[in-house]
Amino acid sequence: MEKDYELDYPLQGSELDLSLEEVLRFDSEQREKFIHRLLKGFAKSISASDMALKARVPFSKEMRDLRRLVRYPSDKYLFLDELTYKRNVLGRGSPGGTHTYWSRKMMWQMATRQGDLPTMIQSGDPRIVRKLNRFLDGEVTGKSAFRIKNKTVIENVLNYLQVETGVGTAFPPFHARFFAERFLPESGPCVVVDPCAGWGGRLLGTLCVNRKDEVRYIGIDPERRNQDAYENLYGRVRKYLRSEIEGERLMSMFYRPFEDWIKTSFAQRLYGSVDLVMTSPPYFSAEVYNTANKRQSANRYPTYELWRENFYRVLIQGAYDLLKPGGVFVLNIANVASSNSLEKDARVLSREVGFSNAGFYKLAMSIVPGTRTGIRHRVVVDGSVFKHEPCFCFQKPLGEKTSRVVAVSSKKKVKRSHETDIERILIFSEHRKMTF
Numbered sequence: 001m002e003k004d005y006e007l008d009y010p011l012q013g014s015e016l017d018l019s020l021e022e023v024l025r026f027d028s029e030q031r032e033k034f035i036h037r038l039l040k041g042f043a044k045s046i047s048a049s050d051m052a053l054k055a056r057v058p059f060s061k062e063m064r065d066l067r068r069l070v071r072y073p074s075d076k077y078l079f080l081d082e083l084t085y086k087r088n089v090l091g092r093g094s095p096g097g098t099h100t101y102w103s104r105k106m107m108w109q110m111a112t113r114q115g116d117l118p119t120m121i122q123s124g125d126p127r128i129v130r131k132l133n134r135f136l137d138g139e140v141t142g143k144s145a146f147r148i149k150n151k152t153v154i155e156n157v158l159n160y161l162q163v164e165t166g167v168g169t170a171f172p173p174f175h176a177r178f179f180a181e182r183f184l185p186e187s188g189p190c191v192v193v194d195p196c197a198g199w200g201g202r203l204l205g206t207l208c209v210n211r212k213d214e215v216r217y218i219g220i221d222p223e224r225r226n227q228d229a230y231e232n233l234y235g236r237v238r239k240y241l242r243s244e245i246e247g248e249r250l251m252s253m254f255y256r257p258f259e260d261w262i263k264t265s266f267a268q269r270l271y272g273s274v275d276l277v278m279t280s281p282p283y284f285s286a287e288v289y290n291t292a293n294k295r296q297s298a299n300r301y302p303t304y305e306l307w308r309e310n311f312y313r314v315l316i317q318g319a320y321d322l323l324k325p326g327g328v329f330v331l332n333i334a335n336v337a338s339s340n341s342l343e344k345d346a347r348v349l350s351r352e353v354g355f356s357n358a359g360f361y362k363l364a365m366s367i368v369p370g371t372r373t374g375i376r377h378r379v380v381v382d383g384s385v386f387k388h389e390p391c392f393c394f395q396k397p398l399g400e401k402t403s404r405v406v407a408v409s410s411k412k413k414v415k416r417s418h419e420t421d422i423e424r425i426l427i428f429s430e431h432r433k434m435t436f
Contacts, residue, residue: 008056010045011038011154023153024138035132036124038157043122051118053162054104055155061098066236068095069174070208070244074181077174081362082380089362089379092386096173096204102229103199107170108162110289117165128161135160169287171198171280171332175363175391176205180215183276183328183358183393189214191274193322195258195315196281197221200233206278207237207249214248218270222295224255257295259311262318270322277319280332281312284339304339312342313349320353323396328358334389335376346392355394362388 011017016038026034045051077094080087100107109118120128135143136153146160184190190213192206197219206217219230234251254261261267282289284307285298294300301307319329329350335342362379364386377388 007050009155009158010051011041014041016041016154018153020147020149020151020153020156023136024147026136028137031133031136032129035129035136038132038154039121039124039128046118046122049105051108052104053108053158054100056104057098057101062101062236063240065095065098066204066208066241067244069177069204070210070241072174074174074178074210078178079364079381082383083378088360089364089381089386089388090172090175090178090391091364091381092366094172094174096177096201096208097170099173099200099204099233100170102232103170103226106226106229106289107199110287115165116291117161131164132157132160171201171205172363173201173205173208176202176278177208178205179278179330179391179393180206180209180276181211183330184209184211184215185275187211187213189216190276191216191218191270192276192278193270193274193319194219195261195277195279195318197226197230197253198280199226200229202278202280203230203251204233204237207234207251208241208245210245212246214250216250216252218252218254220254220256220258220261222255222257222297223289223293225290227253227255257297257300257311258318259297259314262314262321267318267322272321272324274322274324275327276330277322277327278330279315279319281315283333283336283342304341308345312345316346316349316355317353319394320355320396325396326398327396329355329394329396331392331394332363332389333392343390343392346390350392350394354397356397357393358395359393361391361393363391364388 007013016034023031023034042051072095077091078087079089079091081089115125115127119125134140135146135157137143146156146163148156148159151159180192184192190211192202192215194202194206194217197203198221203217203219207215209215230251230253237245237249282297284304285302290296291299297307297311301310316329316331319331323329331346331350333342333346362377364379364381365388367375367385367387375387377390379386379388
């Protein structure tokens with residue numbers, strides 16, 4: 001029998017959809033059988049494209065969240081770090097988190113350093129069986145912090161797998177809005193470029209800025225399977241938030257690697273005219289959004305040295321070339337086990353291309369229970385300890401001009417400096433008519 005509704009979560013209403021309390025009372029043999037049956041059920045959900053780690057978000061809840069995203073003051077979640085006494089912590093729990101609903105069937109498919117979750121589920125990998133065995137063993141009190149009593153066992157397992165494998169992290173839209181309002185000029189039409197569009201958080205936050213003038217978000221990403229998420233988020237802004245937002249909001253998406261896109265004539269026509277470049281690129285091989293997509297940077301450049309020169313350097317140089325003088329590049333990136341020099345190289349490469357420092361912010365994140373020791377980046381807000389990821393802000397010096405050879409046609413090339421205001425308006429007018 002075909003479903004006539006969308007499940008809130010996989011296997012909802014099935015014979016496996018038990019209460020958490022009931023499963024925690026299983027003996028070891030019952031628990032082992034249940035886990036294997038559950039993994040087989042998840043494997044069927046994968047085959048039917050019904051698998052997702054996040055629950056479906058009701059429309060009313062989503063709209064309340066999006067209206068808060070627009071209405072709250074942009075610095076509402078900017079806090080003081082009690083370790084440094086600087087007001088540069090971008091706090092947790094900000095509005096806009098429901099945006100991940102649109103990517104929920106793609107987010108969990110990424111491979112992380114903990115493993116390739118889809119493959120582990122489909123093969124019944126012993127590692128995942130052991131993890132779930134401990135999680136669902138009521139006598140293992142060390143896992144109690146992960147257990148949510150008012151949710152079913154399946155919802156608990158999905159949440160636990162997400163935390164344990166490190167999938168589904170997203171840039172908060174509210175913080176993207178903070179950076180946009182912090183660094184965009186006070187008036188006039190604006191262009192924001194996101195070289196690695198990810199799950200759409202920066203798209204949503206950028207389009208929700210409080211300003212009367214036109215804002216265009218240009219996103220680039222090699223992964224087309226998130227296209228529906230981008231279009232649905234854009235549709236929410238255009239249809240349901242029109243009364244909340246005064247100015248025109250436009251989106252253009254390009255599904256190709258940034259290192260290829262930056263060479264196109266369209267990209268080069270933007271040189272020297274972009275107001276803000278804001279992104280959170282893949283942390284080298286720590287997160288592979290699609291192991292089968294050879295155009296993704298970690299698949300394309302398998303060693304850090306290759307990745308650094310062919311992707312990371314090109315990303316930072318491209319941001320510099322795109323920005324107008326005085327424009328800002330916001331880069332969220334953190335060191336990972338596969339590369340402990342991502343943060344250092346962000347500063348080194350940015351300095352080499354000509355950027356100057358424009359500030360530093362800390363993106364607060366929850367600390368997974370049992371991992372409080374050995375945290376490299378720590379912040380304290382209102383007495384509570386969080387880990388954080390760096391958000392570097394780099395500025396293109398005022399008076400700096402971008403001089404590049406721009407391909408106008410296959411036979412003719414011209415040399416130009418950064419766009420004048422009139423040229424910039426023409427670009428807006430021309431590309432408003434285009435469908436991407």
